[in-house]
Amino acid sequence: MNEIFSRRSIRKFLPTVVEDEKIEKMLRAAMAAPSAGNQQPWEFYVVRDKRVLQDLSHCSPYAGCAANAAAAIVVCSRDTSQRFPAFVNLDLSACVQNILLEAVTQDLGAVWLGVTPYKAREIIVRRALGIPQELTAFAIIAFGYSNDNKDIRTKEDRYDPSRVHYL
Template sequence: MNSIFQRVSVRKFQDKPVTDAQVEQLLRAAMAAPSATNQQPWEFYVVRDRGLLEQLSQCHAYSMCAKNAPMAVVPCYRKDAAHPEYAQIDLSAATENILLEAVELGLGAVWLGIAPVPERMDKMREILNLPDHLEAFAIVPVGYPEREKAQQDRYDPARVHCL
């Protein structure tokens, strides 16, 4: 699975739309993620509206790249999930699947953390008018990368402990 070794955080995008079929494939990948007791606590907001992308870009100091992305996915989790204590872990797996599928589709993406920071989560609730039962987990701007970038080799044998 080469996408694992090709995935990089992409923060600059070409002015080229992401198709509905590509968005569906990203969300299919997200929903294929494992979850605690198969609770699937996720819901996803697909944001293409320029005004909303601008607002998302102001959620925190590192979210500015959302402004110029053709679209963003906002993974959210249901607070009423069977095991809410695992919901953020479940959403981590779903978000990683979005990032990996983006590579497979020739797209780029970046994971912008929202949860567990209350101020960021509140801001997202306001921007997206989220219902009370949902919490925003992340912002994932997606698009065609402005330039190619090689992934760093992060393997560190000193962090491997064989017993």
């Protein structure tokens, strides 16, 4: 559970290449996420190309850090053959959370950059990656070795008993 309590949004990265093995472990973690009816509605784009990272950094006012990331994983939904379409965003959120937690395990910094539900963001990401029409961009996870003064292993206790109600 250490990863859960030490995960932080990291937006500053060293110019160091992230090993393929670490990226594969993050993708394996993503695909281990629960999904409604085990529909697994995800597809992934791994982006290392600096020009494409720069393009992705313009999709929202909060995505600028993607330009200096070592890489990014763009999580997309498959829009065909979904058994439970109302739950796709929940499935993809669990998938993204698993990527973020595995990034901590791999001593990487990462940040979740939301794309959905903003159509303008989705269009920019679609154009940058050449995403086919049957997929929709959900989120960008920019990652790399941290160059942030935040210690990604520092624990912060956010537990608030006033938000817990026992019946």
